[in-house]
Amino acid sequence: MTSTAVRAGGGAQHERFIAPQERERNRKRASRRNLGSALLFLSPWIVGFVVFTAWPMIYSAYLSLTDYDVINDPEFVGFANYAEMASDPKVLLALGNTAFFTFVQVPLYVIVSLVLALLLDRAGRASGFFRTVFFLPKMTPPVAVGVLFLLLFNGQNGLINMVLGWFGIDGPSWTTDPAWVKPGLIIMSLWTVGASVIILLAALRNVPETLYESAKLDGAGFWRTAVSVTLPMISPALFFIIIVNTIAGLQTFDEAYTAFFGAGNTTYSNDAALFYVIYLFQQAFEFLHMGYASALAWGLFLVIMVVTAIQLVVSRRLVYYEGER
Known part of the structure; x- marks a missing residue:
């Protein structure tokens, strides 16, 4: 009887010890789901920004260091353009x-x-x-x-x-x-x-x-x-x-x-x-x-x-x- 009560008390303490960890895991899973949903809704803008803004800016920075006339391949000239x-x-x-x-x-x-x-x-x-x-x-x-x-x-x-x-x-x-x-x-x-x-x-x-x-x-x-x-x-x-x-x-x-x-x-x-x-x-x-x-x-x-x-x-x-x- 006493040993059973001890085991029960130990189990309750174990449950109280585990519960906060489980809640934290649930919170993290929920945060990941929310982040995934947010990224899904933002994906059209993100794709548009990368394709039409970020990549052209990066590529133009590279072209600014080259001699490029559209017809021939870019020729690297360093800071000559500047x-x-x-x-x-x-x-x-x-x-x-x-x-x-x-x-x-x-x-x-x-x-x-x-x-x-x-x-x-x-x-x-x-x-x-x-x-x-x-x-x-x-x-x-x-x-x-x-x-x-x-x-x-x-x-x-x-x-x-x-x-x-x-x-x-x-x-x-x-x-x-x-x-x-x-x-x-x-x-x-x-x-x-x-x-x-x-x-x-x-x-x-x-x-x-x-x-x-x-x-x-x-x-x-x-x-x-x-x-x-x-x-x-x-x-x-x-x-x-x-x-x-x-x-x-x-x-x-x-x-x-x-x-x-x-x-x-x-x-x-x-x-x-x-x-x-x-x-x-x-x-x-x-x-x-x-x-x-x-x-x-x-x-x-x-x-x-x-x-x-x-x-x-x-x-x-x-x-x-x-x-x-």
């Missing part, structure tokens, strides 16, 4: 054009977007209609925007110069004068501010009304409220728009290529509109210098990484997140 980039005057010209376009266009883009979002925030019931109106141009194909640029900014009979003429202003030759090519493209890029307007409008409507009431009680005017309440509260949305549009500006291609380089266009001032990605495209698909074009692509990648890293560092002081103290 050395050529440093002495190529067209690279410096394209970088200068791209930098000018980006660092003038992005602030204007953000300012126009913010002004329109503030107006929409006060539009009341009509805001839905105007949101649609502002967003529709974003749906316009970039090639069509490039053609529209030539029609609107034609120095002889374009609509822009016609409107300027009503006010006694002699409009410039937007498409033929090198000094006005990039400003014209910058103005034309404001055509597609709709998406940013919608994002900023959502951020504005997410600002707590109590903050405005407190500012009003403290005697803050419009500008003080804007600087101390509105801008800090929507700073994450502003930062997102700045990051995205800076990257897009550094990759500008479609509109400028359509307007100044498409279909063998040699009528207009091409050098003033020679952006970095356009020069990369020419090297790759017009001259078949795939190795050199790959080196240009990696150069642009590094530039974007550096610019974005600087913006992220600066944002730590300027961007306010509600969850942070």
Whole structure:
């Protein structure tokens, strides 16, 4: 009887000792099943990323170290392509054009977007209609925007110069004068501010009304409220728009290529509109210098990484997140 009780007690203790291990094994099996299910659902994206993004990037890094013309096999040349980039005057010209376009266009883009979002925030019931109106141009194909640029900014009979003429202003030759090519493209890029307007409008409507009431009680005017309440509260949305549009500006291609380089266009001032990605495209698909074009692509990648890293560092002081103290 006593020995049986001891055995029973020992068995109970053994069960209590084994149970946590069994639970741990069950937990691990469940985790593996969940991981397998997650990977199964993610597999289309994973395959697409590997095939269309990761592998092309790895292969382009290899091609950047070769002399490759598509027809013949790649010939390894080391860092010769990168050395050529440093002495190529067209690279410096394209970088200068791209930098000018980006660092003038992005602030204007953000300012126009913010002004329109503030107006929409006060539009009341009509805001839905105007949101649609502002967003529709974003749906316009970039090639069509490039053609529209030539029609609107034609120095002889374009609509822009016609409107300027009503006010006694002699409009410039937007498409033929090198000094006005990039400003014209910058103005034309404001055509597609709709998406940013919608994002900023959502951020504005997410600002707590109590903050405005407190500012009003403290005697803050419009500008003080804007600087101390509105801008800090929507700073994450502003930062997102700045990051995205800076990257897009550094990759500008479609509109400028359509307007100044498409279909063998040699009528207009091409050098003033020679952006970095356009020069990369020419090297790759017009001259078949795939190795050199790959080196240009990696150069642009590094530039974007550096610019974005600087913006992220600066944002730590300027961007306010509600969850942070």
